[in-house]
Amino acid sequence: MADIEDISGPTSTRKSGSPLPRTETPIVPKNSIAGRALIAVVAIMTFLASLTTGGVMLVRAMAADWQSDVAREVTIQLRATSGRDGEADVRRAADIARSFPGIAEARAYSKEESARLLEPWLGSGLSLDDLPVPRLVVARIAPGATPDLAQLRRQLAERVAGASLDDHRAWVDRMRTMARTAVAGGVVVLALVFIVTMLSVTFATRGAMATNRPIIEVLHFVGAKDRFISGQFLKHFLALGLKGGLIGGGTAVLMFAVLEALSGWLLGGGAAADQVTALFGSFSIGPAGYLAMLAQILLVAVVTAATSQFTVNRTLENIE
Amino acid sequence: MVRFEHVGLRYGLGPEVLRDLTFHIEPHSFQFLTGPSGAGKTSLLRLLFLSLRPTRGLITLFGHDIASLSKDSLATLRRRVGIVFQDFRLLDHLSTYENVALPFRVVGRDENSYRGEVIELLRWVGLGERMWALPAVLSGGEKQRAAIARAVIARPQLLLADEPTGNVDPSLAARLLRLFVELNKSGTSVLIATHDIALMDQYDARRLVLHDGRLHVYE
Numbered sequence: 001m002a003d004i005e006d007i008s009g010p011t012s013t014r015k016s017g018s019p020l021p022r023t024e025t026p027i028v029p030k031n032s033i034a035g036r037a038l039i040a041v042v043a044i045m046t047f048l049a050s051l052t053t054g055g056v057m058l059v060r061a062m063a064a065d066w067q068s069d070v071a072r073e074v075t076i077q078l079r080a081t082s083g084r085d086g087e088a089d090v091r092r093a094a095d096i097a098r099s100f101p102g103i104a105e106a107r108a109y110s111k112e113e114s115a116r117l118l119e120p121w122l123g124s125g126l127s128l129d130d131l132p133v134p135r136l137v138v139a140r141i142a143p144g145a146t147p148d149l150a151q152l153r154r155q156l157a158e159r160v161a162g163a164s165l166d167d168h169r170a171w172v173d174r175m176r177t178m179a180r181t182a183v184a185g186g187v188v189v190l191a192l193v194f195i196v197t198m199l200s201v202t203f204a205t206r207g208a209m210a211t212n213r214p215i216i217e218v219l220h221f222v223g224a225k226d227r228f229i230s231g232q233f234l235k236h237f238l239a240l241g242l243k244g245g246l247i248g249g250g251t252a253v254l255m256f257a258v259l260e261a262l263s264g265w266l267l268g269g270g271a272a273a274d275q276v277t278a279l280f281g282s283f284s285i286g287p288a289g290y291l292a293m294l295a296q297i298l299l300v301a302v303v304t305a306a307t308s309q310f311t312v313n314r315t316l317e318n319i320e
Numbered sequence: 321m322v323r324f325e326h327v328g329l330r331y332g333l334g335p336e337v338l339r340d341l342t343f344h345i346e347p348h349s350f351q352f353l354t355g356p357s358g359a360g361k362t363s364l365l366r367l368l369f370l371s372l373r374p375t376r377g378l379i380t381l382f383g384h385d386i387a388s389l390s391k392d393s394l395a396t397l398r399r400r401v402g403i404v405f406q407d408f409r410l411l412d413h414l415s416t417y418e419n420v421a422l423p424f425r426v427v428g429r430d431e432n433s434y435r436g437e438v439i440e441l442l443r444w445v446g447l448g449e450r451m452w453a454l455p456a457v458l459s460g461g462e463k464q465r466a467a468i469a470r471a472v473i474a475r476p477q478l479l480l481a482d483e484p485t486g487n488v489d490p491s492l493a494a495r496l497l498r499l500f501v502e503l504n505k506s507g508t509s510v511l512i513a514t515h516d517i518a519l520m521d522q523y524d525a526r527r528l529v530l531h532d533g534r535l536h537v538y539e
Contacts, residue, residue, distance in 0.1 A: 024431070027422075029413040218409050221369070222470070223399030224426035225392050 028215060028236040034208035035240055038304070041204040042244025043251075045197035046300050050252030050293045052193045056186035057289035063179025071172050074139050074149060076106075079162035080132035090135050093160045097139040100155070102147025106139040198303055205237060205307040209315075216315045226316050233308045241304030245297035253293050260284045321347045321478060321509055322368065327377030329363055337363050339533040341377070345478065345511060350504045352520045353513040355530030361513045364530065365482055368511070369403050370394050382477070399423065402471030402508075404481040408463045410455040416466050417442065417451040423474040438473060445469050445499065460487045464496065472503055479503060481512045485519055493519055 029035070076093045080086060090108045097106035109117070114133055141147060149167050156163040212233070219229045263283040322345040329338040337360045345351065355361055366372040367379065370386060379386050381397055389397065410419045417438060418425075424434040442451045445465040455463055464487060471479060481500065485493035497519060504510045511528075514520065520527065527538040 025414050025418055027411075027414075027425070214409065215411060218411055218422070219426060220395075221371070221398070221403055221405075221409070222423040222426055223395055223474075225395040227392075228426055228428075 026236065027219065027232045028212060030236075032208070032211060034211045035236075038201075038204045038208045038240055039244040039247070042201055042241055042300055042304060043248035045200050046245045046248030046297060047252050048248075049190075049193050049197045049296055049300075050249045051255075052186075052190045053292050053296060054252060054256050054285050054289055056183065056190050057285040057292065058283065059182045059186050060179075061284070061286060063175070063182055066175050066179065071168070072141050072143075073168065074141065074152075075166045075168070076137040076139065076156060077164050077166060078135045078137070078160065079164075080134060081162045084161060086135060089160050089163070090137060093156060093163050094137045096155055096159060097137060097152065100139075100147060100152050102142055102145035103152075104140045104142035104145075106137055109136040109138065111135075197300065201241070201300055201303050202307045205241075205304050206311055208237075208240075209233070209308055209311040213315055216312060220316065226313070229316065230309055230312045233312045234305050237308035238301055238305040241301030242297070244304075245300040249293050249297035249300075253290060256283075256285050256289070256293075321345050321349075321382060323378075323380045324367075325378040327367065327374045327379060329360075329367065329372065330375050336375075337533055338367070338374075338530075338535075341535045343528065343535055343537055345509055347477070347509055348504065348507055349526065350501070350510045350523070351512075351526040351528055353511055353528045353530065354515065354517075354520065357515075359530040360533050361530055362482065364535075365403075365480055365511075365513055368478075368480055369401060370398055399427065399474060400477045402474070402476035402479045404464075404467050404471045404479070404484050406483040406486050408455070408467040410463060410466055410470075412455050415452045415454060416447055416458065416462075419455065419466055420451075420469045420473050422470060434473075441469050441473055442466075461489075461492045464488055464492075465499075468496065468499065472508070476508060478509045479511070481510070483514055483516075484512060485514065485516055490518070494522060497522055 076097060078086070078089050078093060094106045094108045097103050114136060117136075118133070149165065153165040156165055216229055216233075219232070260283050324341045324343050327338065327341040328336050330336045341364070353361055353364065363372065367374060368381075370381070373387070382400060384393070384397060386394065386397075410416075411422070414422070420442060421431070421434060421438045424438075425431075439448070439451065442448055445468060447462060447465055447469065450458060450462055455466070458466065464484065468481070468484065471481070479500070484500070485496055488496065493516065500510050500512060501523060512519075529536045529538065
């Protein structure tokens with residue numbers, strides 16, 4: 001047998017323009033055009049699916065926030081009645097609410113606060129003394145408590161003239177319907193995006209696999225068992241799927257994280273920011289949202305690998 | 321070693337392309353397979369290489385009835401058969417060395433256990449200086465020799481070659497024939513499918529002639 005050392009050195013046998021000696025090149029080529037195209041498709045579709053998932057999570061969180069905020073508060077309204085001491089009525093109503101079982105706190109809105117509430121409609125600098133503007137007391141329900149609001153309503157009506165209790169039931173019902181509709185719509189869009197993602201990934205994988213048919217045939221002819229061949233492709237396409245998924249899903253995760261971190265700064269301070277925050281929350285999809293996106297990345301990678309397995313097996317069946 | 325008994329083959333619902341083939345290939349034997357284009361040479365090679373199953377008849381390979389074997393068992397049997405394709409079928413992203421070492425790699429052998437063997441064979445077929453080159457930069461003759469090296473590296477008991485001299489000049493064809501003869505002398509049964517009458521005339525060997533789907537054997 002020839003002396004191996006004298007002929008196999010990496011530089012001794014290298015010709016000008018030849019590649020460096022490679023003895024462990026992956027059997028399935030890593031950097032094919034079809035492979036790169038597949039990574040791009042997987043990345044784009046995972047990004048879109050992650051955006052949709054994040055959007056649905058945001059809508060769901062916002063809807064839950066609105067509902068719980070509104071449901072945890074009741075408002076006592078005191079109509080302005082001539083000849084009565086409005087301030088005394090407000091204090092009495094607040095005291096009744098405060099001492100009622102299940103109410104955590106009750107706060108009377110001052111005239112200035114009531115004026116600010118009306119600012120968007122009536123303008124600033126307005127004196128409310130001459131207008132019959134009702135006064136408000138906001139009572140916050142203790143966490144977990146279910147106060148008898150009918151009883152509270154009766155007590156207020158008996159002891160404070162012109163007082164009425166609004167438990168926001170109509171709002172809560174509307175809010176609930178709106179939230180359910182928004183989440184259901186989001187889930188439908190998510191399902192559609194996900195189906196399109198899976199189809200795109202499946203077809204792109206099949207396209208990439210078509211270019212690998214000669215490799216499958218050669219491996220088959222040199223005596224590779226089906227398990228070996230499918231194992232090579234499983235590793236390769238799982239890696240491609242993960243790479244594309246991490247690029248697309250990672251970009252979406254990063255985007256939501258940055259948006260969440262910068263939401264306060266982007267909106268600035270003041271009333272506008274408060275309104276936007278009240279409507280859209282803090283742009284936080286929460287841990288569940290991030291987990292869902294990571295799960296999506298894994299799922300896309302698994303679908304990519306499973307499609308390659310399906311195609312390899314079909315090719316092997318056709319060879320024999 | 322190989323026994324065909326009344327073997328027939330048809331693709332789908334088409335006519336039989338191979339009819340009633342009965343022949344055998346003995347250990348250490350050398351034979352040419354010839355016949356006009358479309359006579360069924362490639363189909364017969366595919367049957368011999370277990371990449372097709374006959375529609376009728378019995379094929380036994382190394383004593384096994386191939387109809388009763390699982391896919392894994394067929395793959396194991398296929399390792400005892402080397403094949404040289406007319407179009408080489410080298411993997412473009414692997415170096416000459418890696419292409420030739422492929423039969424060892426697919427059975428999970430450690431590279432250190434076969435490195436010397438592969439290099440020695442590459443030198444023997446005149447590719448010692450081209451072992452790290454990719455197929456794209458090899459000449460037709462070099463590709464042909466790399467394909468032959470890959471087919472024989474695992475010391476198959478049966479070597480099948482489909483038009484192995486179809487892409488090379490007469491002098492290289494003669495060299496390749498000498499290579500096959502040497503392999504045969506070292507114990508490998510060789511079957512060369514060819515149109516090249518001049519090549520067949522260079523070596524006195526058994527001829528299997530396919531004509532119109534039927535086989536005629538000239539000892």
